[in-house]
Every structure is written in C-alpha cells, then in structure tokens.
Amino acid sequence: MIGVDWGTSSFRAFLLSPDGTIRDRREGARGIMTVPAGGFPSTLREEIGHWLEAGERQVLLCGMVGSRQGWRETPALPCPAGIAEMAGAVIDLPFDGARAKLVPGLTTTDEAGVPEFIRGEETQLAGLLGAALAGDGVACLPGSHSKWAHVAGGRVTSFTTHMTGEAFAALRGHTILGRMMREGPPDGKVFDWATFERGVARAGEPGGLLHHLFGVRTLGLTEDSAASYLSGLLIGHEVASAMPAGAVVQLIGGAALTGLYARAIAMRGGKTISHDPDAAAAGLTLIGRLISWT
Amino acid sequence: MIGVDWGTSSFRAFLLSPDGTIRDRREGARGIMTVPAGGFPSTLREEIGHWLEAGERQVLLCGMVGSRQGWRETPALPCPAGIAEMAGAVIDLPFDGARAKLVPGLTTTDEAGVPEFIRGEETQLAGLLGAALAGDGVACLPGSHSKWAHVAGGRVTSFTTHMTGEAFAALRGHTILGRMMREGPPDGKVFDWATFERGVARAGEPGGLLHHLFGVRTLGLTEDSAASYLSGLLIGHEVASAMPAGAVVQLIGGAALTGLYARAIAMRGGKTISHDPDAAAAGLTLIGRLISWT
Numbered sequence: 001m002i003g004v005d006w007g008t009s010s011f012r013a014f015l016l017s018p019d020g021t022i023r024d025r026r027e028g029a030r031g032i033m034t035v036p037a038g039g040f041p042s043t044l045r046e047e048i049g050h051w052l053e054a055g056e057r058q059v060l061l062c063g064m065v066g067s068r069q070g071w072r073e074t075p076a077l078p079c080p081a082g083i084a085e086m087a088g089a090v091i092d093l094p095f096d097g098a099r100a101k102l103v104p105g106l107t108t109t110d111e112a113g114v115p116e117f118i119r120g121e122e123t124q125l126a127g128l129l130g131a132a133l134a135g136d137g138v139a140c141l142p143g144s145h146s147k148w149a150h151v152a153g154g155r156v157t158s159f160t161t162h163m164t165g166e167a168f169a170a171l172r173g174h175t176i177l178g179r180m181m182r183e184g185p186p187d188g189k190v191f192d193w194a195t196f197e198r199g200v201a202r203a204g205e206p207g208g209l210l211h212h213l214f215g216v217r218t219l220g221l222t223e224d225s226a227a228s229y230l231s232g233l234l235i236g237h238e239v240a241s242a243m244p245a246g247a248v249v250q251l252i253g254g255a256a257l258t259g260l261y262a263r264a265i266a267m268r269g270g271k272t273i274s275h276d277p278d279a280a281a282a283g284l285t286l287i288g289r290l291i292s293w294t
Numbered sequence: 295m296i297g298v299d300w301g302t303s304s305f306r307a308f309l310l311s312p313d314g315t316i317r318d319r320r321e322g323a324r325g326i327m328t329v330p331a332g333g334f335p336s337t338l339r340e341e342i343g344h345w346l347e348a349g350e351r352q353v354l355l356c357g358m359v360g361s362r363q364g365w366r367e368t369p370a371l372p373c374p375a376g377i378a379e380m381a382g383a384v385i386d387l388p389f390d391g392a393r394a395k396l397v398p399g400l401t402t403t404d405e406a407g408v409p410e411f412i413r414g415e416e417t418q419l420a421g422l423l424g425a426a427l428a429g430d431g432v433a434c435l436p437g438s439h440s441k442w443a444h445v446a447g448g449r450v451t452s453f454t455t456h457m458t459g460e461a462f463a464a465l466r467g468h469t470i471l472g473r474m475m476r477e478g479p480p481d482g483k484v485f486d487w488a489t490f491e492r493g494v495a496r497a498g499e500p501g502g503l504l505h506h507l508f509g510v511r512t513l514g515l516t517e518d519s520a521a522s523y524l525s526g527l528l529i530g531h532e533v534a535s536a537m538p539a540g541a542v543v544q545l546i547g548g549a550a551l552t553g554l555y556a557r558a559i560a561m562r563g564g565k566t567i568s569h570d571p572d573a574a575a576a577g578l579t580l581i582g583r584l585i586s587w588t
C-alpha cells in the first residue's frame with residue numbers, strides 16, 4: 001500500500017509493506033496550496049507514479065487534501081473514533097489505474113462547545129492506537145497548531161488545538177519582540193536551554209500570557225536567548241493549559257520540537273514518551289488493513 | 295507652558311495655560327523613529343517654533359523621547375511615584391532659546407521580579423493623580439502595550455504591561471486567522487458587539503489563550519465578526535489577568551478602544567470611568583508647576 005499525508009504546505013508519501021515497514025518514501029513542498037484546481041490526480045501521479053508502475057494499486061490518503069481547499073472536502077469523523085471507525089469512514093477518490101481512498105479528519109468540541117478539527121494527525125494517533133495508546137492515555141503533537149488528544153479504550157475521545165507555533169512565528173516576526181532576536185530557528189545553534197526554562201517557569205506565574213510577553217523585552221535577554229525565552233513562554237502556557245496533572249504524554253513529532261516539549265512537560269510534573277512522525281505510516285497501515293480495497 | 299508627548303510613532307504637543315487649559319495643540323506622525331540622529335532640537339523647533347516665537351519659554355517633554363532611541367536616554371523613576379517625584383526627577387535638555395525639561399518614565403517590577411517600564415503614559419496617570427486618583431485606585435491605559443497601574447495615596451505604586459494591541463495586529467495580520475477577516479479596523483463600521491462579547495466570555499473559560507485562538511477559525515464566524523471575536527478574546531484575557539475583582543477602573547484612552555474595555559470590564563464585574571488622553575495635558579501642567587524653571 002502507498003500511504004500519503006498531504007498537508008497544506010507539504011506532501012509526504014510512504015511505500016509500505018503489509019506489516020507497515022516503510023520501504024521507500026517521498027517528501028516535498030508540494031502541499032495542497034501549490035496544486036491548481038483539478039490538479040490533484042496529476043500531481044499525485046507525478047509524485048508516486050514510479051511506485052504505481054512497479055505494481056502498487058492501493059493508495060490511502062489523509063490530511064488537508066480532504067479539506068475544502070483540497071481534492072475533495074470530506075466531513076470529519078466525530079469522536080470517539082479508533083482505527084475501525086477511521087477505516088469505516090474512508091471515501092473513494094477517482095484516480096485512474098489505482099484505488100485511492102481518503103481518511104477523513106476527526107472532529108470534536110471542547111468543554112465549551114467550540115468545534116475542533118484534525119486533518120492528517122489522526123493517522124499519527126492511529127499509529128499509536130495500535131501500541132502505546134491501545135488503552136487509555138494522552139498524546140501531544142507539537143507544531144504550528146499543536147494538538148492534545150485524549151484516548152480511552154483505544155479510541156480518540158477528544159482533542160484540543162493550541163496555536164502555539166503560529167503565534168510564536170507571528171510574535172517573533174511581526175512585533176517589537178522580534179527586534180531583540182537573532183535570525184534563525186529557535187531550536188537552531190543558538191538555542192539557550194536555561195533561558196527556555198525561565199520562559200516555561202514564567203508561564204506558571206500569575207499575570208497571563210499577554211503580560212508575560214512583555215518580559216521578553218524587559219528582562220535584558222541577549223539576542224541569542226530572547227527567542228528561546230519566547231519559545232519557553234508559549235510552550236509553557238500551552239502545557240499548563242493542556243496537560244492533565246501528572247500525565248504520561250505520548251509525544252509525536254520531530255526531534256527538535258519534541259525535545260522542547262519533553263522538557264516543558266517534565267518541568268510541570270509530567271512524563272513523556274517520544275515517537276517520530278512516521279507513526280503516520282503505522283497508522284495508515286492499520287487503517288488500510290481494515291479497508292475493503294476491491 | 296508647552297507640553298510634549300513624543301512617542302515612538304507620534305508627536306503630540308499642547309500649548310497650556312497655567313490652569314492646564316489647552317489653548318492650542320499639534321498632533322502628527324513625527325515620532326522619534328522618524329527623527330535622524332542629532333535632529334531632535336531642530337524637529338522640536340519645527341513643530342512648536344510658532345509658540346516659542348509667541349513668547350513661550352517652558353517646554354516639558356515626556357515619552358519615548360527619553361529612551362535610548364530618543365533625544366537623551368533617561369533612567370526611569372522607580373515606583374512608588376507621584377507628581378512630586380516626577381517633578382523632582384526631570385532632567386534638562388539643551389534647547390536654544392527656551393528651557394526644555396524631560397519627565398523620565400516610571401519603572402517597577404511585577405510580582406515575579408520582571409522589570410516594567412512606562413514612558414509617556416505616566417503623565418496621563420499624573421493628570422488623574424490630581425483628581426480621580428488623588429487617593430487609591432486602579433487605572434487602565436489600553437493600547438498596543440496596555441498598562442494597568444495601581445495607585446495608593448496619590449502615587450503610582452506598581453503597573454503591568456500587556457501586549458494586547460500588538461498581539462492583535464500580529465495575529466490578525468500574520469496568521470491563518472487573518473484570512474477569515476475583512477480588512478479594516480476592528481472598531482470600524484463592521485464591529486460586531488455581540489461577537490466581541492462572545493470573545494470576552496470565552497476568555498473566562500478553561501483552555502488558555504493559545505487554545506481559544508483556534509476558535510476564531512472553527513466557530514464559523516463571518517469575515518465581519520471574526521476580528522471582533524479576536525478583539526474580545528484578547529481584551530478578555532487581559533482584563534481577566536489584570537483587573538482586581540470588583541475594581542473601579544479609571545480608563546484613559548480614545549473613545550473607540552475605551553468603549554471596548556469598558557464593556558469587557560463590565561462583563562467581568564468591574565466598573566469604569568473613562569478619561570480622554572488629554573489627561574496628559576493635565577499631568578504635564580501639574581508636574582510643570584512643581585518645577586523650578588529658572
């Protein structure tokens with residue numbers, strides 16, 4: 001089977017063995033925003049055509065490709081949902097010469113009734129539903145829009161989104177705080193762990209995030225450390241709001257970002273187990289096995 | 295006397311009677327960022343030269359003109375500080391043909407020891423220290439960097455800054471949330487009070503600001519109402535963090551913004567009394583009277 005996670009700004013595909021082993025992969029910047037109207041079948045063929053020519057006939061897609069801006073808008077599946085529900089909700093996409101099916105995202109509402117959506121990350125969660133989250137637990141997928149998911153009995157029961165990464169980029173790039181900072185990623189060479197931890201600790205103090213932000217300016221930080229402090233402040237606020245007390249958090253993401261979250265979670269009394277984003281390959285495999293492809 | 299509030303992006307000057315009456319005024323965009331190195335005396339002369347020619351000889355300045363990027367960096371005055379302390383801390387600026395003096399800003403630390411600074415707004419506060427805040431009280435000056443000040447015995451004892459306005463602009467202009475919004479100010483014609491109030495109420499719910507932001511995207515708001523909701527959310531978070539329970543808040547600012555804050559404060563159980571930013575003229579007058587100009 002071929003698994004595809006087609007997001008807003010990125011395209012990732014896996015050539016998968018029946019046991020979920022990743023035999024080959026493609027990754028690139030051909031996110032759905034780069035695809036012209038009607039161009040999804042041809043773009044997909046350009047990306048994975050060589051695998052199709054080698055005989056693969058099953059393609060399972062997920063991600064923003066199922067949104068209004070994607071190939072076909074697909075209603076998200078309400079929680080609670082596990083692997084079986086995800087497999088039962090896939091829809092067919094017209095794609096010559098192969099069977100293409102789409103995993104819809106998940107939806108829920110938070111405590112106050114505000115809608116929540118996931119498109120793509122549900123397959124990373126699904127990868128853990130067959131293993132670390134086969135029972136009950138909590139998962140965090142850090143990113144521009146970080147997701148915290150609650151799992152019970154091997155099904156995702158609810159989740160919340162936190163715009164931490166996108167807020168970081170906007171505050172750093174477009175407020176006076178950015179003038180204090182050296183160029184480059186906060187997790188790059190100049191990352192300052194001690195100052196990151198000061199930011200995380202600050203998030204636990206009274207005053208609120210909008211007040212805490214001003215400290216980035218007044219604390220006399222160096223241009224190397226100010227971005228690390230802002231990162232700690234925002235991640236600290238996210239963890240303070242989202243993490244159940246004393247949780248063991250399954251962290252899914254790239255090494256740099258999950259490293260930051262692991263530290264912030266530990267500072268607030270939680271524990272973490274880290275998983276790489278290839279969990280999506282395991283999830284797509286588990287879902288794909290339950291689908292009737294004929 | 296001539297009073298001047300010279301900020302980062304704006305220049306405001308008042309021609310004042312001894313009783314504080316504003317006889318004339320100038321306002322424009324010649325903030326300190328537009329002034330070339332060494333150009334402060336000549337720029338000031340261009341702006342208020344006609345008043346000097348008419349015989350005025352006393353000029354009292356405040357604002358970012360006293361910062362490192364301004365005419366002369368002046369150490370801020372530590373709290374607690376009232377009108378007498380502000381008058382005692384003015385410094386002389388070299389300015390041919392008139393006496394020019396500069397009111398330094400104020401500084402304090404918040405509960406956690408993080409430094410805070412005001413440059414300019416202290417003269418608006420000073421205007422109230424002779425009247426509504428002659429005793430004890432709380433003041434809020436909404437803006438890009440909103441200030442909440444606590445007053446006891448007619449002196450400013452502490453204050454906190456909240457980057458609410460600047461965060462609004464960055465989130466609206468540079469995240470996916472802005473794509474939901476019509477162009478134009480949030481307090482313009484399309485302002486939607488009912489949705490603003492939903493945002494304020496949302497700020498009182500669990501989940502944290504970074505989570506609440508995502509609701510701007512998922513609540514199905516119209517492009518007219520999304521900015522109003524974001525405004526309510528951010529102002530609601532600020533008020534929730536900054537306002538003492540049941541406070542009577544002296545609000546100082548323009549009518550549009552103080553109107554929003556008055557509504558948010560009322561929704562959280564506070565009361566407000568609104569003052570226009572010309573409070574700075576009253577404050578400069580009170581400070582100027584205590585200065586030896588000879």
